[in-house]
Amino acid sequence: MSWVKSIPSSEDDVFDEDEEDTNLQKKEWRYNMEKRLKDGFRDGMDSGKEASLQHGFNMGFRDGAAKMVIVGQLKGIVSAMQCWCQLQQLDPPRLASVTELLQIIVRHEDTMIERMQMAQQHLPASVGDITDCISDLSVQHVDSCCGGVHCSGKSCHRSEGAKEDNSTFPCPSTHCSLSMEENLKQLLKSCMNLVYELDFPEELLHHVKQLMSA
Amino acid sequence: MWLVPNSTEVELLFGVTCNFFITMASGCTSEDLFDAIIMADDRFHDEGFQEGFDKGTRQGLIEGRNHGATHGARLSAELSFYYGFAFTWKCIFQDSPEPRTRKKLKALENLLALIQSFPHDDPQYGNLQEDVGKVRAKFRQVCSLVNVPSDFRDYVSKGEEMSF
Numbered sequence: 001m002s003w004v005k006s007i008p009s010s011e012d013d014v015f016d017e018d019e020e021d022t023n024l025q026k027k028e029w030r031y032n033m034e035k036r037l038k039d040g041f042r043d044g045m046d047s048g049k050e051a052s053l054q055h056g057f058n059m060g061f062r063d064g065a066a067k068m069v070i071v072g073q074l075k076g077i078v079s080a081m082q083c084w085c086q087l088q089q090l091d092p093p094r095l096a097s098v099t100e101l102l103q104i105i106v107r108h109e110d111t112m113i114e115r116m117q118m119a120q121q122h123l124p125a126s127v128g129d130i131t132d133c134i135s136d137l138s139v140q141h142v143d144s145c146c147g148g149v150h151c152s153g154k155s156c157h158r159s160e161g162a163k164e165d166n167s168t169f170p171c172p173s174t175h176c177s178l179s180m181e182e183n184l185k186q187l188l189k190s191c192m193n194l195v196y197e198l199d200f201p202e203e204l205l206h207h208v209k210q211l212m213s214a
Numbered sequence: 215m216w217l218v219p220n221s222t223e224v225e226l227l228f229g230v231t232c233n234f235f236i237t238m239a240s241g242c243t244s245e246d247l248f249d250a251i252i253m254a255d256d257r258f259h260d261e262g263f264q265e266g267f268d269k270g271t272r273q274g275l276i277e278g279r280n281h282g283a284t285h286g287a288r289l290s291a292e293l294s295f296y297y298g299f300a301f302t303w304k305c306i307f308q309d310s311p312e313p314r315t316r317k318k319l320k321a322l323e324n325l326l327a328l329i330q331s332f333p334h335d336d337p338q339y340g341n342l343q344e345d346v347g348k349v350r351a352k353f354r355q356v357c358s359l360v361n362v363p364s365d366f367r368d369y370v371s372k373g374e375e376m377s378f
Contacts, residue, residue, distance in 0.1 A: 032255075033254065033255075033258045034258075036255055036258040036259045036262065037258045037259070037261060037262040038262060039259060039262065040258065040259035040260060040261060040262025040263040040264075040265075040266060041262035041263065041265055041266035041269075042262075042266060043259075043262075043263055043266060044262060044263035044264060044265060044266025044267035044268075044269075044270060045266035045267070045269055045270035045273070046266075046270060047263075047266075047267055047270060048266060048267035048268065048269065048270025048271035048272075048273070048274060049270040049271070049273055049274035049277075050270075050274070051267075051270075051271060051274065052270070052271045052272075052273075052274035052275045052278065053274040053275075053277065053278040054278065054338075055274075055275065055278065056274055056275035056276065056277065056278025056279040056281075056282065057278035057279070057281055057282035057285075057337060058278075058282060058336070058337055058338060059275075059278070059279050059282065060278060060279035060280055060281060060282025060283035060285075060286060061282035061283070061285055061286030061335060061336070061337045062282075062286060062335040062336070063279070063282075063283055063286065064282060064283035064284060064285065064286030064287035064288075064290065065286035065287065065289065065290035065334055065335035066290070066335065067283075067287060067290075068286075068287045068288075068290040068291040068294060069290055069294045070294075071291065071294075072290060072291040072292070072293070072294025072295045072297075072298065073294045073295070073297055073298035073301075074298060075291075075294075075295050075298065076294065076295040076296060076297060076298025076299035076300070076301070076302065077298040077299070077301070077302045079295070079298075079299055080298070080299045080300075080302035080303050080306075081302060083360070083362050084302075084303075084306060087361065109291060112287065113284060113287055113288065113291070116280070116283045116284045116287055117284055119280050119283075120280040120281060120283075120284060200302075200305065200306070201305040201306065201308065201309045203305045203308070203309075204301075204302055204305040204306075207301060207305070
């Protein structure tokens, strides 16, 4: 290592005789401290992630579960109706209308899950990607750069991901949730109409109504 | 480039940095300086760590949350499906003049009660796998009791490919 040779032989002559040596040592010091900062950041990142992943998973699990209750039940109801129609050998147009509704409900459910998956894929894939963003993190301007928000510069490959991460995160429910909800209401209405038309028991009609107001 | 310094390198580093400090601040004892250097080393690491920790915590929450959402959604969709299905058949058989509905009704009510007997939205509930397994088995039994067409059962079984 070159800087080993630059250890001055006595303290007095450092400034007087060889300023270059001091500069070299300063650089070396700065380099090492930057390295410590980066290593610390990486360690902290791992620890922070480890500490919060399970909590996040639990929260997401609960939210995801809550979102699917109505559409899941609706699919079950209309599936049972379809089976009943088949077993009763109902006339084809009636059976067709139930089958058609079921297909739309299945598509609706698939879309909901797809959206959640899409939100998942939009996240930065790994810690590695994020640490790339802080490769120009240095000791001097540690206060201004937090590894994402202000890091739109040269070394950041994933500025888009970092931006998303720091703003409101891509929660599966926030985008287009209104139209999806309205859509589901429509499907529940169609289901109620069919329950009524095909003369299914009153209790079922009541149950679908309850789902609608939930 | 060194990632984790070995002891020789640490000695060399402190050799240089001690020297550097002594030249910059003569008058302090070398013990104080040595402490200051070690602390500087830790201080920078801690500073980075804290920032990293905050960022990692946020990141972990978001990633965990998104990951959890799809898992929770799949499980809930499947169990809610069974519930809606069983509830509808229960309504049908309750009003049915058809004889021998008692056994079917009992099986349906058991399935409905089973679904409601455990939390679907808690991934850390200890018996989740086991209870979901019971629900699936009960659902298959119900399907054969109510004489559901076999192609329907194929369609339903697609939903059972879920993993935790």
